Amino acid sequence: MVLGMNTRASDRSPNRRSFLELFLGTGIVASLISFIYPVLRYIIPPKQAELGANLVLAGHVGELKPNSGKIFRFGSRPALLVLTADGKYHALSAVCTHLGCTVQYRPDLHLVWCPCHNGKYSVDGANISGPPPRPLQEFEVILKGNDIYAQRSQNS
């Protein structure tokens, strides 16, 4: 009986039926979106303010021997301070531009090396061999008394 009534109703007013279907359909889709959207937003964490701004203390004079390097914190990421054999300081991002491992200074090669996939950079961050696609970001080194600071350049 119900089926028969529906058939008759749709015969009489196809517009009303399609309107109801559209109404119901959009209602269901809209409600599904309203269920899914908060979940999608929930799984992406809120952005956190970067700690440490643009200038950080990287180390002290005399802490590094010539031809060596050390990791220091630049905000929430690791960075590398290198003292070359000829006594020059370099500060670089220590996050490999290939797949994000933390690089280190190799005194035997006089290079910055990523052990994950054997990527190599010069001490000023240029990618010179292996898979890294881009140079490491270089920071400006500022000497203030006995302290060595690394500063993000203004345009990066």
Place this chain on the structure above:
Amino acid sequence: MSAPAKIRNWLDERFGWDQLMAFVRHKTVPTHRFSYFYFLGGMTLFLFGLQVVTGILLLMYYRPTPDGAFESVQYIMTQVPFGWLIRSIHSWGANAMILTAIAHMFSVFFLKSYRKPRELTWLSGMILLFLVLAFGFSGYLLPWNMLSLFATKVGTNMAAQVPLLGHWILVFLRGGPDVTGATLTRFFGFHVAVLPGLATLLIGLHLLLVQRFGMSVPPTVEAEWKVDPSKVQELRFFPNFFLRELMAWYIALAALGALAAFRPWELGQKADLFASAPAGIRPEWYFMFMFQTLRFLPAKVGPFAGDLVGVLGFGAAALVWTCLPFFDNDKRGRGKRWIAGAGVFALTYFVGATAYAYLVAR
């Protein structure tokens, strides 16, 4: 009526117990020169069950926080009675499960068991294999040591190479732009809730399909049996095949116990977010072929970044591999030659690149 008969009667009236038992009684397994490969699926299932049991036991002590994870695993390994055994069996068992799952996949592939009507069985099996690898990847981070930290950095960064969605996937996996304690929390959730739920559903489907179609007989054996039907041999599943499988499970458990005792799983050094990656860093053996490929690739392949080419290449290869049964629609039922060739290539590359990574590129 005796008590067991009463219980049986009660069950039969409610869900057709006798009918179910009749199915089990009539189920058979074909016997031929490749029959041993039929054990691999059941073995993988057993090892999965073992992971569930040992995993639940580890949950009694494990703490999924950056300050507590490493220490809690250390506590399990050194203080908890038989903690070393449970944790080592979990780690060795995970590797064994991945090994048998991969062996199961290749045996199904080369025996052409994926042919019509078993394409969906293959498909569900491939998704299960990806889930097993995801189990391995997420579980690897949980002890929160240096190796696992950098493996996770690299692995999640590879996912970030996916065009358009890459960054979104990276943030979703890491719980932020970097690998931190938030990543550990997420991976823990994936490892103990999301993946087990999905895997249980898919294992149910996979087993249902296997029961529905029965064991596949390789085309060469099938042809011989067609010529001479007197050669057809079958074994009753219960108890004959089942007892044999049970014996194999027993041996596997003994082997894992021995490995746990003589080669307890290492804990390594606690993860330090601000330390250089240690020299000699590498992933688990089942990701080694990918790792080695990424080392082979230069920074630029033509106009594209090397890692992008690598990641997209592996994605495409995995997709094609998963869909192979749908291309293998040879009328004679023998399967196409290029597909067998692709299988030989895949196996050779997997073994070759893995061996190269361990033996040459140390």
